[in-house]
Amino acid sequence: MIRFDQVSVCYDGTDRPVLRDVDLTVEEGELCLVVGRTGAGKSTLLGTINGLVPHFTGGTLAGRVTVDGRDTALHPPRELADVVGVVGQDPLAGFVTDTVEEELAYAMEQLAIPPDVMRKRVEETLDLLGLADLRHRALSELSGGQQQRVAIGSVLTAHPRVLVLDEPTSALDPTAAEEVLAAVTRLVHDLGVTVVLAEHRLERVVQYADRVVHLTGDGTVTDALPADAFRTASVAPPVVDLGRLAGWDPLPLSVRDARRAAVPLRKRLEGRPAPPARAGGAAAGPLLSARGVVVRYGDVVAVREVSLDLRAGEVTALMGRNGSGKSSLLWALHGAGPRQAGTVRFTDDGAAPGAAPAERAPAPLRGRPGRLLRGHRAEADVGRRRIGLVPQTPTDLLYLETVGAELAQARRESDGRPGLDPRGLLDRFAPGIPDGVHPRDLSEGQKLSLVLAIQLTSAPSVVLLDEPTRGLDYQAKQQLIRIIDDLAAEGRSVVISTHDVEFVAAGADRVVVMAEGDVVADGPTAGVIVASPSFAPQTAKILAPLPYLTVAQVADALAAAGSAR
Template identity: 70%
Template sequence: MIRFEQVSIAYDGAERPTVHDVDLSIDEGELCLVIGHTGSGKSTLLGAINGLVPHFTGGTLTGRVTVAGRDTAHHPPRDLADLVGVVGQDPSAGFVTDTVEEELAYGMEQLALDPGVMRTRVEETLDLLGLADLRHRGLHELSGGQQQRVAIGAALTAHPRVLVLDEPTSALDPTGADDVLATITKLVHDLGVTVVLAEHRLERVLPYADRVIHLPGDGTARHGDPATLLTGATVAPPIVHLGRLAGWAPLPLSVRDARRHASALRERLPSVPPAAHRTNAATAKRVLRATGVVVRHGPVVAVRGADLELRAGEVTALMGRNGSGKSSLLWALQGAGRRDGGTVDVDGTDPGKVGAVRARTLVGLVPQTATDLLYHDTVRGELDQADRDGASPGTARALLDTIAPGIADDTHPRDLSAGQQLALVLAVQLAVTPRVVLLDEPTRGLDYQAKAALTGTLDRLAAAGHAIVVATHDVEFATGAADRVVVMADGDIVTDGPAPAVLTASPAFAPQVAKILAPLPYLTVGQVEAGLA
């Protein structure tokens, strides 16, 4: 179905090709997973399948890419629209209409499908992705995860033979991600659709993959069956690291397979694992108290009388299904967002009742799309602006060098990787030393290595006395980073407790290691390694 013949792709000004001499075939009805570190070329490889690279992105492509016999050199993306459906990393960037129903129909309108066919497919897709209740909602009113579902649905309604997905589950809660992946798998098995997807949260996708393409970062591509390829891959989920540590062969790719090997490992481990977290919340100082917070967006009540206390030195993971009110609560706490009721107190001051500059010294917020806060042409410009907003000269640069060293002053912020952009925004927000730091889905676009670096950054911030809240759907990240977990549902806070207790209480939120080694209360591969030692 898809053929890469000695393909190399180079962008103007780059020191070397992003993709070099790639030769591979992807068969019809195959689910192919593309893995690699941030910046290794995954999006470039995906973009070449429908001609976005180089017709839209620029650069030079040598070699030949064909899809169902059509050469992308002679067929730009518009000529492949009936054959290839694409969902990019940022779903909202591809929206062209106002409401969910209109967006699902738009692609079919451009293909001149019969209105009756269009109506049927829209209804099928609304049911398939759980969007029926949102059909008349404005796209700008949706949460990031809901927007991602709509983008996937808009690609599916055209019934493409090839579906290209760039991080399709990055903004979805665990249950929603499972539903979307089950839908994608059904398309592969029942309809013979060829799916190529890139994803950083491999623990979600790996059990479904027929083939893995690994981009190690030097421009080359290795491909093969998942178990064989992941034996030596530099990017792997916790289940693979656990299998390597325990010496399991072949490597298990699903929790079910791993549990078949786990009994002997459980016998070797102490019944009580080493402590994974550091904070004693009972003795920590309270820095923020929110009481009865209410947020409404038109007729929708996003937050219903939420009460929350944050303490110095504590990292809190804010979790819950898409649309549960997490982002609305964060913006209300920061003071820049809507708050239709309740109070927020940070050391005696309400961030919502002071100016924006003063509010930033109380509560700093990194939004879902970090680049929303970057508007200068250079990294130096962003850092200087942060210093002018209330910090001494050089403060923001020192912070950036601590979080992500080596970023040049003259680099354009839009040319940075997702992890570097996040580090830059963190440095900008932290320059004025807020007592409370809020991050909304910071791990989107980050590989395991970058998430480990972010965890280290949060540890240092907590040690310096900051109270930190991270809204996330990434269970594995929350397991390694959080001391406490707060779960929201339908605008209410329904669970609030220590991370190990909350994350193991529900199968939806339990990390892979906990599922494999239950009933032993281990959460991370690091704990297992320490227990064996």
């Protein structure tokens, strides 16, 4: 179905190809999982399948890519639309209508599908992806995860023979991700659709893959069966890391298989106390107190009388299904978002007694239209030192022509205050990004890394991160955890809104779970996430009832057992 023949891709201004001499065949009815480090070229590989590379992105493509017999060099994306459906990393970038139902129908309208068939497919897709209650909602009013489900649905309605998905579950809660992947798997098994899927949250998808394509980072590509590929792959989910640590053969790819192999390991670990998943210090008093916060969008109540204390030295994970109000709460805490009732107050030294962010001066979001910008210099300095927010769409904060200019501006805005070096932070998240590259030419993971570096440069007292692990590989997530640990150790409070349960298990002290605008759980990480089948990390599921959350804990326990002999 898809054939790469000695394919190389090189972009203008770069000194080495992103893809080099790629030979690859993807058969009909195969689910092909594309893996690799952030910036390794996964999105470029996917873009060659429907001709976006090089027809839209520019650059030079050498070799030949054919899809269902059509050469993508001779057929632009519009001439492949009946065969290839593509869902990119940024759902908003692909929307062309105003409401959910209209967006699901749009692609079929362009392909001249009869109205009665269109209606039937829209209804099927609404049910398949759990969107029936949102059918008349404006796309701009949806949460990031809801938008991602609509983007997937808008492609599925056209019934393409090839489906290309670039991080399709990155903004979905665990339950919604399982539903989407189950739907994709049914398309593969029942209808023979060929799926090429790139994903960083491999724990969600590895068990469904027929083949793994690994981008090594130097432009070369290897492919193998999943169990063979993950023995040496540079990225791997926790179930594979645990299998490598324990020496299991064959290497398990699902929790079910791992539990069967883990019986001897559980016996070795019984009776031994689990090392802490995160070596954080004791939290101090609250830096920020929210009381009775209410956020409404028309008749929809997004946040319902939420009260919350953010304590110094504590890392808090904000979890819940898509549309539960997590992002709305972060914006209300920050002060730049709407808040119809309640108070949000700084309580630490340096803030006026009783001062609320929204009533004083919201912490500025650099470059974001309609937000407080550099013209209000005194207020900007105060706000940026007090509270910082990285939104779900990091490109809102990027507006200069080069990466180097963005980093230099971040350093100037910090006014030399003790903080963090933006270039050093960026290299820790996503090494190797040149200063001269335009920010819009970066992958989504690289864009997020750049915005994280910019916002953390001034080291605010309270740091709010909305889905910060989207587009980040496992190594980059570990770097992010180390930086968050450093911020907490300095007495700052960090709040992370995320669906990434593995990241929460390794990096959070406390978990707050929201549902329909309410806080339904608030407590220590282990107590909250292990109690929920949806939020439990893979290691906890494999080793239950033992109290282990991460592979690192298991490695430490085994090392301690070995040294005690």
